[in-house]
Amino acid sequence: MYEVLRKEEMADGSIIRLDLHCPLIAGKAQPGQFVIIRANEHGERIPLTIADCDAFSGVITIIFQIVGKSTALLRGFKAGDYIKDVVGPLGKAAEIDKVGTVVVVGGGTGIAILHHVTKAVKAAGNNIIGILGARSKEYIIMEAEMRQLCDEMIITTDDGSYGTQGFVTDALKKCLDERSDIKLVYAIGPIIMMKYVCRLTEKYHVPTKVSLNPIMIDGTGMCGGCRVGIGGETKFCCIDGPDFDGHKVDFDELEKRNSMYLKKEKDALLFSIR
Amino acid sequence: MQDYDVKYLKYKTFINAYCPYCNKSFNVKDKDHDYLHYEAVFKGQEIDLKLSPYLDVFEIVSSVEIESGEVLEDLRCPGCHESLIDPETMCGECGSHVAKLTISAYAKLLPFFVCLKHGCEWHGLTKADERNIKLKIPRQEMPEQDQKLRVRNFQEVPYGFTTELAQLEAGRCLQCTNPKCVNGCPVNVDIPEFIRQIREEDYVNAARVIKLRNILPAVCGRVCPQEEQCEAHCVLGIRDKPVAIGNLERFVADWAMKTDAIKAPMAPPKLNKRIAVVGSGPGGLTVAADLLQLGYTVTVFEALHEPGGVLVYGIPEFRLPKSIVSHEIEYLRMLGGRIELNTVIGATITIEELLQDYDAVYLGVGAGLPHFMNIEGENLCNVFSANEYLTRINLMKAYRFPEYDTPKPEGNKVVIVGGGNVAMDSARNALRCGAAEVTIVYRRSRKELPAREEEVRHAMEEGINFKLLTTPIRFIGNDISWVKGMECMRMELGEPDAGGRRTPIPIERSNFMIETDLVIISIGTGPSPLIFANNPNLERNRWGYIVVNLETMETSIPNVYAGGDIVTGSATVISAMGAGRTAANAIHTKLSGE
Numbered sequence: 025m026y027e028v029l030r031k032e033e034m035a036d037g038s039i040i041r042l043d044l045h046c047p048l049i050a051g052k053a054q055p056g057q058f059v060i061i062r063a064n065e066h067g068e069r070i071p072l073t074i075a076d077c078d079a080f081s082g083v084i085t086i087i088f089q090i091v092g093k094s095t096a097l098l099r100g101f102k103a104g105d106y107i108k109d110v111v112g113p114l115g116k117a118a119e120i121d122k123v124g125t126v127v128v129v130g131g132g133t134g135i136a137i138l139h140h141v142t143k144a145v146k147a148a149g150n151n152i153i154g155i156l157g158a159r160s161k162e163y164i165i166m167e168a169e170m171r172q173l174c175d176e177m178i179i180t181t182d183d184g185s186y187g188t189q190g191f192v193t194d195a196l197k198k199c200l201d202e203r204s205d206i207k208l209v210y211a212i213g214p215i216i217m218m219k220y221v222c223r224l225t226e227k228y229h230v231p232t233k234v235s236l237n238p239i240m241i242d243g244t245g246m247c248g249g250c251r252v253g254i255g256g257e258t259k260f261c262c263i264d265g266p267d268f269d270g271h272k273v274d275f276d277e278l279e280k281r282n283s284m285y286l287k288k289e290k291d292a293l294l295f296s297i298r
Numbered sequence: 299m300q301d302y303d304v305k306y307l308k309y310k311t312f313i314n315a316y317c318p319y320c321n322k323s324f325n326v327k328d329k330d331h332d333y334l335h336y337e338a339v340f341k342g343q344e345i346d347l348k349l350s351p352y353l354d355v356f357e358i359v360s361s362v363e364i365e366s367g368e369v370l371e372d373l374r375c376p377g378c379h380e381s382l383i384d385p386e387t388m389c390g391e392c393g394s395h396v397a398k399l400t401i402s403a404y405a406k407l408l409p410f411f412v413c414l415k416h417g418c419e420w421h422g423l424t425k426a427d428e429r430n431i432k433l434k435i436p437r438q439e440m441p442e443q444d445q446k447l448r449v450r451n452f453q454e455v456p457y458g459f460t461t462e463l464a465q466l467e468a469g470r471c472l473q474c475t476n477p478k479c480v481n482g483c484p485v486n487v488d489i490p491e492f493i494r495q496i497r498e499e500d501y502v503n504a505a506r507v508i509k510l511r512n513i514l515p516a517v518c519g520r521v522c523p524q525e526e527q528c529e530a531h532c533v534l535g536i537r538d539k540p541v542a543i544g545n546l547e548r549f550v551a552d553w554a555m556k557t558d559a560i561k562a563p564m565a566p567p568k569l570n571k572r573i574a575v576v577g578s579g580p581g582g583l584t585v586a587a588d589l590l591q592l593g594y595t596v597t598v599f600e601a602l603h604e605p606g607g608v609l610v611y612g613i614p615e616f617r618l619p620k621s622i623v624s625h626e627i628e629y630l631r632m633l634g635g636r637i638e639l640n641t642v643i644g645a646t647i648t649i650e651e652l653l654q655d656y657d658a659v660y661l662g663v664g665a666g667l668p669h670f671m672n673i674e675g676e677n678l679c680n681v682f683s684a685n686e687y688l689t690r691i692n693l694m695k696a697y698r699f700p701e702y703d704t705p706k707p708e709g710n711k712v713v714i715v716g717g718g719n720v721a722m723d724s725a726r727n728a729l730r731c732g733a734a735e736v737t738i739v740y741r742r743s744r745k746e747l748p749a750r751e752e753e754v755r756h757a758m759e760e761g762i763n764f765k766l767l768t769t770p771i772r773f774i775g776n777d778i779s780w781v782k783g784m785e786c787m788r789m790e791l792g793e794p795d796a797g798g799r800r801t802p803i804p805i806e807r808s809n810f811m812i813e814t815d816l817v818i819i820s821i822g823t824g825p826s827p828l829i830f831a832n833n834p835n836l837e838r839n840r841w842g843y844i845v846v847n848l849e850t851m852e853t854s855i856p857n858v859y860a861g862g863d864i865v866t867g868s869a870t871v872i873s874a875m876g877a878g879r880t881a882a883n884a885i886h887t888k889l890s891g892e
Contacts, residue, residue: 048646062603068694068703069603093703109603111640241694241704244601244642245827246611246666247686251677258670258677263827277677280779284679288705295700 025106029083035162039089039133040099041075047082049074049112055144056118056137056235056267059084060243062109063097070094071240071250073266074113075136084110087136087165092289114243115266118233120144123207125151127199128174129192129221131213132158137235138212139166142173145210151175153206155195157217161186193220200228208233211270215282219275232270236261238282253277429472437539438467445759449729452615452697455756459549468496471541474533479543482531484876485584487511489528489543496546505554508547512875513587513629514580516555516622517609519548522872523750555625562632569593571889574656576643576829579607580871581862582662583630584878585885590633592886597656598635601642601828604693607664609871611693612685614723616730620692644828649836649858658857658885661844662878665863667824671715675773676819678781682707684716684724684820691727709816712736713784715770716820717746718868722753724818725762737763737812739770741789741802765812767791769804773817784812823868843867850884851877859885 030043049059058073076085088095101107118141126145130138135156145152154174158164160183171177178195179187188195192213200206209232211221218234225232238250243262250261253274259265440456440463442448448455459467471493479489487508495504508515524530524544532540554560573589575582578600586596604610609623631637641647643663652659668683670676687707690696694704712728714721717740728736738757740747743766747754758764767789774783788808791800825842837845837854844853844860851859861877863869 048641052646066695066702068705097703109640111601111603111642112645114642114645241686241689242602242611244645244666246668247689248668248670248683249686251670253677258672277779280679281677285705288699292700292703292705 025108026110028101028103028105028107031102034087034165035089037090037099039087039163039165040095041085041087041136042098042101043083043085044107044110045082046084046110046112049110050077050082050084051079053077053084053113054117055120055140057113057115058237058243058266059086059110059112060114060240061086061098061107063094063101064108067097067108068094069109069241069243071114071237071243071262073137073140073235073237075140077140084112085136087133089133093292096293111243114262116264118144118210118235118267120148120150122149125153125203125205126208126210127153127155127196127206129155129196129209129211129213129217130157130170131192131211131217132163133165134213134217134235135165135170138210139169139173141210141212141235142170146173150208153199154178155180155192155199156187157181157192157195157213159183191220192217193224196221197224200224200230206230209270210234215275215279218270218273219279222270222273222275226271233267234270234273235266236268236273236278237266238278239284252281432470432472433534433538435466435470437470437542438463438545440542440545445761448616449726449760452730454619455616458552459545464496464546464549465499467542467546468493470534471497472533478531478533479528479541482528483511484527484872485511485879487528487547492550493541493543493546496550501550501553502557502559504550505560508550509554509560509629513584514609514626514871514875515547516551516626517580517618518872518875519544519546519551520618520622521613521870523870525751527872555622560629562629562634563591565634566591566593568595569890571595571658572597572656573885574599574652574659575662576652576660577601577607577662577664577862578605578627578637579662579664579862579874580609581874581878582607582660583627584875585660585662585859585861585882586635587630587633588879588882589885590630590635592882594886594889596635598630598637599641599643599647600637600639602693603639605637605639607662611689612720612723614688614692614727615697616726617723642828644831644833649829649833649855653855653857657889658859660851660878660881660885661829661853661858661860661864662862662874663826663829663864664874665823665843665868666826668819669822669824670819671770671821673770673772675775675781678773678775679779680707680709680781680815681773681817681819684714684720684818685823687724687818688720688727691731697727697731706731707816708732709814710734711814712816712818713770713812713814714738714818714820716740716822717742718748718820718822719750719753721818721820722749722757724820725757726760728816728818729760729762733816735763736761737765737814739765739768739784739786739812741767741769742791742800743767746791746799767802769802770812771809774811781814781817784814784817786810786812823863825864825867829864841867849880850888851881852884857888 027045028042029045032041053074058071060069060071062069072086072088074084075087090096090099128138128142152174153176154170155178156164157180160181164179164186180190180192180195181187209225209230211218211232212235222232236252238252238261240250240262241247245260245263251258252261254268255272440459442456473490477490480486492504492507495507512518522544528543529540534540571594573594573596575586575596575598578598582598586598590596605627606623610620668685690704695702696704696706699706710733712733714725721738725736725738768786769789770784770786772785773781776782787804789802790805792803795801830836835855839845844865846853846860846865851861853860859881861881862874
């Protein structure tokens with residue numbers, strides 16, 4: 025049992041932040057790694073990337089958007105409640121070196137994970153340009169934290185309610201056109217966003233890393249549910265990832281595999297409401 | 299006649315009566331209860347008559363019907379009307395007159411004598427007679443759930459022996475002075491002794507005898523391939539069928555579980571040495587139990603949220619009910635074992651860290667990495683590894699979706715690729731999840747199927763199709779990338795390979811299509827990867843399994859031991875337990891010698 029120490033609702037309650045007391049995991053977690061969470065006895069095992077951690081106080085932070093039954097269930101937890109199972113840290117840590125200027129691109133809830141990675145990018149001594157995007161103003165999360173880490177910051181919203189109107193790809197293209205010193209792009213967000221970021225950076229020959237979040241059960245290499253096509257080869261996201269060379273990822277396959285249970289998710293939600 | 303009374307009958311398995319005069323057998327039946335316990339009062343004394351449903355074991359010529367509570371003046375053979383009470387018989391023990399009754403577990407073969415003066419009981423046979431009689435008892439079959447009904451539920455298929463069947467089966471054991479069966483058992487259970495205890499009706503002791511060597515008897519009684527192990531060595535097997543040791547083990551274990559008779563033995567004095575066991579599968583549990591009973595402090599680390607390893611995520615409910623697994627694991631806790639769930643060694647804690655806190659570490663992490671075929675379309679939606687499919691259904695209880703949140707994979711025409719036990723489990727699970735048609739595709743022939751004969755038989759009985767000498771070469775998806783078909787090739791068997799199995803060779807231009815909407819790949823597994831993370835010192839062989847000294851199971855890292863699938867590659871529950879036993883002994887030798 026793992027205690028919820030703090031809960032915060034963001035973006036009108038559609039994005040939730042939970043701080044969990046998991047000393048062993050907090051002591052080990054590196055940026056880019058994830059945990060598997062099962063909220064209760066009947067729950068599903070879902071992977072959630074660690075958004076922040078503090079080894080000293082034994083706390084890990086997870087931030088997630090309500091998308092289905094399991095995340096809706098997690099939303100019901102408040103400080104003082106206990107989550108049944110948390111296991112991790114799983115996956116490979118993000119490999120971050122000093123390369124010069126790095127663009128970190130975050131979309132929606134992906135910003136939360138990006139934040140943890142950006143800390144490491146910063147610690148390695150890189151110059152950072154941050155591009156954050158979302159549907160509208162309220163979905164831009166952790167802006168203040170990101171501003172602290174980034175040397176430059178661009179914000180885009182689809183509806184123009186905040187920052188520049190448009191997609192992160194528009195802002196990224198502008199960056200790539202204007203500057204030639206960009207050595208690496210880190211993109212974390214919805215699959216569709218990462219896909220278009222990678223298409224763009226491929227044209228500019230800028231190495232791009234993405235963090236994938238496929239469906240998983242155990243997270244230890246046992247089920248193979250998280251397999252993704254990487255440059256024509258099948259990799260297990262849980263043990264080979266979750267970070268991959270974005271130019272090699274078969275995003276279309278990933279998108280389809282991730283939508284496998286959409287209908288079931290609805291059934292599960294309806295069942296729980298009843 | 300007045301002086302002679304039948305007192306009671308030794309075995310509670312009296313099914314049939316046999317008339318020694320006309321040489322015919324008959325049964326005594328209760329009109330109202332088909333085969334329930336019946337108490338007949340015979341000449342003022344109560345007789346405990348138990349009538350069994352398995353009457354067809356014997357050739358019944360006729361039956362005597364009695365009313366409930368009816369008092370019989372005499373018991374006469376319905377054929378020749380001769381009384382079965384023989385006033386001339388003398389007690390073999392004390393010399394008094396006795397009544398002779400030929401109602402017995404062995405029906406027409408084993409007469410019974412009860413001395414009226416002292417109550418002695420004996421059957422007046424020489425050892426040779428007894429042996430001959432035993433040789434004539436057929437191997438008892440375990441009753442099973444009806445084929446048509448069982449494919450629609452997740453309840454266990456074999457019901458287990460009744461006391462009557464267990465007595466009959468136990469009666470077949472010759473109690474060899476030099477028993478071969480014990481050597482066939484990887485954990486050397488004293489098989490003749492526990493069977494003798496069954497004959498004595500001392501089931502608690504029978505269970506104790508097994509538990510001494512095997513911490514998971516209810517599991518092993520169900521999933522061990524006894525036909526290749528203990529039963530393969532049984533001398534009865536030379537001329538007839540071997541004693542059903544596995545079924546008897548299951549009977550005893552279930553009996554002990556039902557009556558909650560087994561209590562943990564007295565805790566031994568603590569040794570002040572700590573052992574870490576990585577993985578709570580059968581091997582890890584054995585190491586833990588053995589060392590706990592020697593006084594070590596043992597902590598078991600499990601990556602998943604439930605202990606049991608393959609017993610909970612792999613083997614289906616209808617073959618091994620999860621309540622049985624949790625009961626057996628409870629026993630480990632009773633011995634004082636601690637189980638840390640949700641702890642991945644190699645991620646949450648490293649082996650180096652364990653070595654700082656523990657005197658020895660045992661790695662029983664299994665071979666859990668599923669293999670795929672690396673053919674086109676393998677990542678289409680609704681193509682699963684058997685591991686994922688079974689984990690969803692068993693561990694996550696997806697078969698009870700949406701009551702449980704994990705979605706259940708669904709398909710109407712299910713194809714399983716592979717022919718092992720895991721393939722059979724997947725196929726039978728698919729049927730129970732509502733598939734209309736389930737087909738197993740295997741590249742060799744029926745003879746080479748690696749699954750246990752019993753599993754293949756169950757699968758066939760349930761109506762699973764077998765497409766043998768066939769291999770898939772690609773999967774075809776529909777417009778939304780869900781699998782809709784599979785292109786296959788026919789195979790023929792070529793020369794035997796190094797292991798003696800004939801190599802399948804594709805037949806050119808034999809391609810054909812199989813329509814399917816759910817594919818389960820069950821072609822084997824490789825070593826679980828995470829234990830090797832950050833551990834270059836752990837020596838591995840060319841297939842990636844851990845290299846150990848086979849006498850001690852110690853790895854290249856001192857005080858780190860390993861066993862089970864992570865050393866041998868996929869094998870059986872019991873061989874993992876055997877490796878655990880070897881390691882536990884070696885750990886004890888090393889730590890107590892130091």
